[in-house]
Amino acid sequence: MSEPPLLEARGVCVDFTTRAGATARALDGVDLTVERGEVVALVGESGSGKTTLARAFMGLQRPTAGEVRLQGQPMDYSGRALRRFRRQVQMILQDAAGSLNPRQTVYESVAEGLRLHRVVASDPEGRTEADVVAGALADSGLRPPDRFFLRYPHELSGGQQQRVLIAGALALRPQLLIADEPVSSLDASIRGEILALLLRLRDALGVGVLVVTHDLGLAWNIADRIAVMYLGRVVETGRIEEVLEAPKHPYTRALLSVVPEMDRLEPEVLTGEIPDPTRIPGGCRFHPRCPRLADGTAERAGVADDCLGTPLEVLPASGAHQAACHLAAVLSRSAPRLVD
């Protein structure tokens, strides 16, 4: 048998109850895996469920149905088990300035996690706390590390603050990093440096990285695989080159077409926004905004009725390029060369 994936979501559903008493289904059956040494991009608009999924992966959000597994073990939500779990899976938040305590020095910020998890006492190489902090800062590109020990967040640039957050996560030697929009609050010239750092960490330490983002250019820059989410489901997944160069789902295609520097696709600006998750449309959940249904392509392919009335299956986490779309299914059956 092959080794179980590092982190895995199996049929994860998360429901929230709104103040009006309605049930909003933020995640509606998601299968996704992240392997060791792999960078997976989780892409979607606000309201697609990508942040809820990241929270479920962190154990911050308990699934209503389905489960999250780390190395094949279902997640245990007792306090002690969660603490063990979080040593393995660390999160890097998007707003570095807001995530650092302004009254803590860089050293204290990085050492806090070490003390919480009592890492130093059990260090196999007998390193001191200062050694571990210095190592994590150096790995994150803050060199020489001791020059940063006594600095406060306001004395650092945005890129340096983000590096401190990454160092804080790395100090625990996690197996997986979950980065939620790691560069969206950073300036353009800094962005590349932070992304390059994530890639270096993957290569040097073999950590898996799940990057949550709405930025397809970022995915192209660093990810191996991508999962595109819409209204609580993964609607297309596969290797980056497959999905971004030959998208199968009309939603992925539309997202790609509005990336400003994508001049080879005719821009397809979808009207409206993601619908309210208390009222997920029947049939294909994307059908009210689908440009292929609106322009009659689905009708001509004979799937328009399915789009309106037949729900789609949850995409399995197989690693193959696949899309949850009635039209894409027909097209790949009749003329696989045309779409692949």
Next chain:
Amino acid sequence: MGALLSIENLSVAYWTAEGWLPAVREVDLAVQAGEVVGIAGESGCGKSTLASTVLRLQPADARVSGEVLVDGEDVLSMRWGQLRALRWAKASIVFQGALHSLNPVHRVGDQIAEPILLHEPDVGRDEADERVGDLLEQVGLPRTRSRAYPHQLSGGQRQRVMVAMALACRPRLVIADEPTTALDVMVQAQILDLLSQLVRELGVGMVIISHDLSVLADVCDRVAVMYAGRIVETARAEDLFGSPLHPYSAALSDAFPRIGDPAARYAPSGLAGDPPDLRDLPAGCSFRPRCPRAVAECAQQEPPLVEIVAGRSAACIRVGEP
């Protein structure tokens, strides 16, 4: 007839505990009616200071020199009454962060009507409401949304309300400060489409400020790139994105990869280092410490912005070298 907006040799400095901070240095810029001009740059490059100085919104203790003409009138020396008439009626700003710029306890329709009622005393409440409805339709929202409170609208809808408000007094110049930051890609595309359409239909002049060169390349006619308070390159938008001249513009352009470009796979492109401290600028070219093409000569003097070919200028001694 001169330009709608003409900025000449503008410098703005702020007083801080550590001395004067030159936020904008010797900037020249002109915008014609019906033209969209982009200003690109990172935080601290002076782009927002430049925008607020156009409407004299900079802090009172800022030291300003140079000239700003809106429709031929000198903004920096005009009396308070004239300035009040200029804001909203001749020129207006769409600020970033619509959530924080709208008053949460007033209906959006009342907020759009407010500048109309203040600036056009002969307009009555009914006529103002009528105009609010028209404005909402113009920005792609149903008239009935005027009854909504900001929290009842999505981020994209709130940004549309901000645009409607900026257009309320029929200005000739609209300044949009990061109009799409914090919006989703699809909503960003919707707002950029809206802005371009308004420029086409109303013939206003527009200045769009963004750190995202690719957004500007999409909607602007011309783009100026700022670094450490100065303009380092101006060019037509497609030239700037396609073949930037200044090494800093090139770095900005590379930061947003072309999807499908094999050279960008596993190779995110960035610049080492951080922007300089404006109170303590390096000698010579202020981009020199981060510049991949810097040579010893770059330390001698700040290179002037010179025309390289017709309509394209760059401030770099190495541009044009083989």
